Amino acid sequence: MKADFILRNIGQLITVAGSDKPRVGKEMSELEILEDAYLAVRDGRILKVAKGEPGEDIIGEGTVIEDARGLTVSPGLVDPHTHLVHGGSRENEFSLKLEGVPYIDILKQGGGILSTVRATKEATHEELYHKAKKSLDTMLGFGMTTVEAKSGYGLDLETEIKQMEVAKRLDEEHPVDIASTFLGAHAVPMEYKRRSDEFVEKVIEMLPVVKERELAEFCDVFCEEGVFSVDQTRRILLEAKKLGYKLKIHADEIVSLGGAELAAEVGAISGDHLMAASDRGIELMAREGVVADILPGTSFNLGKAYAPARKMIDMGVPVALSTDYNPGSCPTENMQFIMQLGSLGLRMTPKEVFTAVTINAAHSIGRAHEIGSLEPGKKADFVVFDAPNLDYIIYHFGISHTKEVYKGGKLVY
Ligand code: NIG
Ligand code: FE
Numbered sequence: 001m002k003a004d005f006i007l008r009n010i011g012q013l014i015t016v017a018g019s020d021k022p023r024v025g026k027e028m029s030e031l032e033i034l035e036d037a038y039l040a041v042r043d044g045r046i047l048k049v050a051k052g053e054p055g056e057d058i059i060g061e062g063t064v065i066e067d068a069r070g071l072t073v074s075p076g077l078v079d080p081h082t083h084l085v086h087g088g089s090r091e092n093e094f095s096l097k098l099e100g101v102p103y104i105d106i107l108k109q110g111g112g113i114l115s116t117v118r119a120t121k122e123a124t125h126e127e128l129y130h131k132a133k134k135s136l137d138t139m140l141g142f143g144m145t146t147v148e149a150k151s152g153y154g155l156d157l158e159t160e161i162k163q164m165e166v167a168k169r170l171d172e173e174h175p176v177d178i179a180s181t182f183l184g185a186h187a188v189p190m191e192y193k194r195r196s197d198e199f200v201e202k203v204i205e206m207l208p209v210v211k212e213r214e215l216a217e218f219c220d221v222f223c224e225e226g227v228f229s230v231d232q233t234r235r236i237l238l239e240a241k242k243l244g245y246k247l248k249i250h251a252d253e254i255v256s257l258g259g260a261e262l263a264a265e266v267g268a269i270s271g272d273h274l275m276a277a278s279d280r281g282i283e284l285m286a287r288e289g290v291v292a293d294i295l296p297g298t299s300f301n302l303g304k305a306y307a308p309a310r311k312m313i314d315m316g317v318p319v320a321l322s323t324d325y326n327p328g329s330c331p332t333e334n335m336q337f338i339m340q341l342g343s344l345g346l347r348m349t350p351k352e353v354f355t356a357v358t359i360n361a362a363h364s365i366g367r368a369h370e371i372g373s374l375e376p377g378k379k380a381d382f383v384v385f386d387a388p389n390l391d392y393i394i395y396h397f398g399i400s401h402t403k404e405v406y407k408g409g410k411l412v413y
Pocket of ligand 2 (some may be wrong): 081083250324326332
């Protein structure tokens with residue numbers, strides 16, 4: 001079969017081949033790298049990856065051939081945890097944060113997430129769309145080709161739906177693919193302050209409506225002291241599971257509450273944050289194959305300890321990395337900085353980091369059959385980095401190394 005497009009003269013082609021399960025332990029450093037290689041595309045999918053120069057078997061009359069000039073190519077980066085669609089920003093809380101006021105105390109006083117809820121309620125669909133699109137353009141520039149996006153700044157059905165409809169429209173209109181998550185239980189609204197169980201029932205009532213409108217594939221809960229308890233989280237997630245949602249949890253971000261244990265118990269696809277996860281929780285996640293989705297930008301920005309990534313890798317938990325892009329705990333779209341924090345903060349090797357933002361990230365949003373590695377048949381989503389090798393991308397920190405981004409074999413950046 002002839003290729004539509006071939007990228008030749010790739011210095012390092014990080015294929016991440018051969019991962020039908022998320023990678024664990026040593027496998028996280030065993031990603032396949034082809035030196036002096038090429039990549040061939042047909043009908044938006046990978047036709048072939050190999051060392052050396054492409055031959056007549058794949059070069060036809062219509063084949064376009066480009067020269068990568070010895071640069072580094074990886075699968076498109078996958079971000080499995082963002083709060084992409086929201087109104088407003090929270091720089092007004094920045095000085096409070098610097099004075100040492102805890103993140104969760106700002107929320108308890110009606111700020112934090114609840115302040116973004118107010119801004120999101122006030123914003124029109126169009127305003128939310130343009131703000132999120134701008135962020136998505138930035139993300140694409142950092143090499144992200146698939147992004148998960150959570151609701152959770154409405155806390156009422158109408159606004160939650162408005163957020164998810166924006167995500168759906170972006171998925172259709174923007175080159176970056178979006179995986180949508182319903183996070184109706186992101187905070188307890190002020191009017192339910194001492195009646196959080198009642199609010200839990202409200203969220204449960206929203207589940208079938210969201211499902212019926214095909215607005216979300218995943219259901220997530222912010223399980224945290226002072227937000228939703230382990231019992232409340234379990235109650236919501238088990239109802240969601242019955243309706244066919246895949247499950248995610250904001251687990252053990254600040255307090256060691258048992259979120260990691262719960263992620264394993266309910267069969268979540270990922271447990272996210274985990275800065276305060278217990279050893280028992282980590283062990284159970286490893287046993288159940290729950291992906292630990294770690295968000296080092298949040299630790300960095302909140303000035304908190306990093307999640308125990310090394311321990312997780314040693315204990316056999318598949319690790320993914322995300323930006324957590326949101327207006328409060330992590331206002332950045334820069335996935336390459338997150339990857340650098342993966343090494344500088346979490347002490348992961350550059351190879352482990354690449355595994356975490358490609359195949360393991362794809363597994364944590366249930367899309368590893370389509371994306372996350374460059375193998376024949378998969379979507380031709382890939383990034384050309386202006387870097388001589390994989391290590392360089394992590395070592396030279398704080399900047400973007402992206403030269404080009406291809407989505408479905410088409411140049412989109
Ligand atoms: O993942 N922790 C809860 N949710 C987000 C923060 C959202 C916000 O502060 O607006 C997080 O960190
Ligand atoms: Fe989050």
